[in-house]
Amino acid sequence: MEQKEKLLLKSKIIAMVEKAQLDIINMENNTQPVKPENSLGRISRMDAINNKSVMEASLRNTRKKLAKLKTALSNIDNENFGICTYCKNEIQPKRLMYMPESDQCVRCAARH
Numbered sequence: 001m002e003q004k005e006k007l008l009l010k011s012k013i014i015a016m017v018e019k020a021q022l023d024i025i026n027m028e029n030n031t032q033p034v035k036p037e038n039s040l041g042r043i044s045r046m047d048a049i050n051n052k053s054v055m056e057a058s059l060r061n062t063r064k065k066l067a068k069l070k071t072a073l074s075n076i077d078n079e080n081f082g083i084c085t086y087c088k089n090e091i092q093p094k095r096l097m098y099m100p101e102s103d104q105c106v107r108c109a110a111r112h
Contacts, residue, residue, distance in 0.1 A: 001093055001096070006076060006077075006081075008097075009093075010073065013069055013100045014073065017066065017070060020066040021066065024062055024063060027059040030051075030052070031052055031055045032052075033052075065101060068101035068103075071101070072101050084103070084105040084108050085108075086105075086108040086112065087108050090105075091103075
């Protein structure tokens with residue numbers, strides 16, 4: 001990967017980390033327990049509990065992605081950055097621009 005591509009990727013990762021951190025804060029606010037004293041109807045309460053479950057799953061996924069993005073950011077200057085962990089071939093730069101947290105090439109990611 002060329003230095004120019006790495007700089008562009010680094011700025012993209014930084015932006016994605018900042019966005020993920022803001023998303024996590026918003027999701028944490030939306031995953032607060034549904035209090036029984038709230039004046040909601042039975043159906044509305046069930047809907048709120050369902051929405052809370054969906055938001056919790058999204059929060060877990062965003063936290064995982066944030067951790068992977070931070071790892072990618074700390075490893076971007078290593079010589080092995082952009083090398084597939086399975087087949088040891090170079091990960092296509094377009095894939096890294098789309099999914100900078102990826103540590104596998106497309107072919108290996110489809111297999112594992």
